[in-house]
Amino acid sequence: MDTLEPTAPAATAEAVIEVRDLCIGFGGRPVLRGFDLTVRRGENMMVLGRSGSGKSVLIKCLVGLLRPDSGSIRILGQDVLALDQEALDRLRVRIGFLFQSSALYDSMTVRENLEFPLRRHALARKPAERDARVREALANVGLEHSADLYPAELSGGMRRRIGLARTLVLAPEIVLYDEPTSGLDPITAREIVELILGLQRKYRTSSVIISHDLHVARLAANRIAVLIDGRNHAEGTYDELRAMSDPQIQRFFTSL
Numbered sequence: 001m002d003t004l005e006p007t008a009p010a011a012t013a014e015a016v017i018e019v020r021d022l023c024i025g026f027g028g029r030p031v032l033r034g035f036d037l038t039v040r041r042g043e044n045m046m047v048l049g050r051s052g053s054g055k056s057v058l059i060k061c062l063v064g065l066l067r068p069d070s071g072s073i074r075i076l077g078q079d080v081l082a083l084d085q086e087a088l089d090r091l092r093v094r095i096g097f098l099f100q101s102s103a104l105y106d107s108m109t110v111r112e113n114l115e116f117p118l119r120r121h122a123l124a125r126k127p128a129e130r131d132a133r134v135r136e137a138l139a140n141v142g143l144e145h146s147a148d149l150y151p152a153e154l155s156g157g158m159r160r161r162i163g164l165a166r167t168l169v170l171a172p173e174i175v176l177y178d179e180p181t182s183g184l185d186p187i188t189a190r191e192i193v194e195l196i197l198g199l200q201r202k203y204r205t206s207s208v209i210i211s212h213d214l215h216v217a218r219l220a221a222n223r224i225a226v227l228i229d230g231r232n233h234a235e236g237t238y239d240e241l242r243a244m245s246d247p248q249i250q251r252f253f254t255s256l
């Protein structure tokens with residue numbers, strides 16, 4: 001089996017993320033203008049959009065870091081915009097968020113970086129349990145021997161993997177990836193895509209992958225939503241989008 005092939009979600013898979021008519025702007029300038037998105041359990045959904053189109057803003061709305069002006073967001077059956085801080089924190093534990101920069105703590109070892117989210121959320125409190133979680137997360141990114149290294153001792157690709165491991169240590173049901181391959185060379189980028197696909201297959205993780213990179217879209221996504229002018233302009237598989245005559249869609253393909 002080709003390792004670079006997304007796993008199809010079950011035919012009956014329920015929606016785990018439902019975004020409806022999302023609107024947000026800054027200083028009177030609209031960024032999202034009625035954005036819709038549905039992600040089903042076990043699905044890798046890609047949001048493709050140019051730089052500055054509002055992809056990171058969308059992800060930040062999903063995890064409650066930004067508050068939209070209007071619209072609705074349901075995640076894992078909960079109305080995100082109606083949750084109080086405590087309920088939002090509980091939901092966030094179930095959602096991994098891989099930032100555009102891996103944002104590791106330089107003064108902490110890899111192990112300490114990975115233990116940090118467990119301590120913050122008071123999870124896996126027994127040392128043996130914590131060790132097991134850290135070991136599994138590191139194994140999942142192929143870096144089981146780097147627990148005692150410091151971030152400065154890691155390459156860019158390794159740092160990205162450790163950032164992903166730190167997300168995985170909480171065993172999230174949903175992972176949001178913001179530009180997971182940006183700034184990486186093509187081979188390392190491909191390795192990150194392989195990891196994303198491996199996690200989808202192993203844990204049935206649902207993902208939103210945000211990128212401007214059509215190569216990532218082709219390799220990693222079950223479906224692709226194209227974000228243009230603040231809306232979900234078109235949606236489909238890579239092949240479906242490629243077959244569309246819409247010039248705004250075609251522009252992504254001709255720039256390859």
Ligand SMILES: Nc1ncnc2c1ncn2[C@@H]1O[C@H](COP(=O)(O)OP(=O)(O)O)[C@@H](O)[C@H]1O
Pocket residue numbers: 026031049050051052053054055056057058
């Ligand atoms: N907190 C913020 N305050 C003001 N403007 C913002 C903020 N966050 C994002 N923006 C603006 O929203 C637009 C979309 O940003 P972003 O979502 O980061 O784009 P990208 O698709 O590249 O991730 C940009 O014009 C950016 O300057």
Ligand SMILES: [Mg+2]
Pocket residue numbers: 055056057100178179
């Ligand atoms: Mg961004």
